[in-house]
Amino acid sequence: MRVDLRHLLEVAGMTALIVVVAIGGFLVFQAVRPRVSQASATAVAIRQVQQMDPNVRDFAVLSARYDAAPDRVYDDRGNLIYSESHSSCRVLLFEGPAWLCHADGAWIVHLRAPAQSGFTNHDAWVLVNGQNGTVSSASTSSS
DSSP, rough: OOHHHHHHHHHHHHHHHHHHHHHHHHHHHHHHHHOOOOHHHHOOOOHHHHHHOOOOOOEEEEEEEEESOEEEEEEEEEEEEEEESSSSSEEEEEEEEEGOOOOEEEEEEEEOOOEEEEEEEEEEEEEETTTTTTTTEEEEOOO
């Protein structure tokens, strides 16, 4: 059985392509995965809401979901609660246009407290950065 150089180069090229695609897929998977856990994000969210309104107690988590690029976030009723706005961002060594940029991934945490202080509903929405655990945005409402 004779293996010629052309066949050997084809096999080597296909192997290299498969390895590059696998490494690229792994890097993309790592980039969209949050570094901050859901438990940590909800703890940060509860702390933030307690600091914003110390008179309201016993906030509980209704939902927590991760969004890899939350440019706009809406509450359960369709109200806009967060919008990422930037005119440019750094792309390698240059300032690029806004359409090249996306928001950092974030945990979107919805909290609710029981009736108190004369209000029946206390809702809070907190966006916690999925990479560093800081609060990007927080809002509360009572009705």
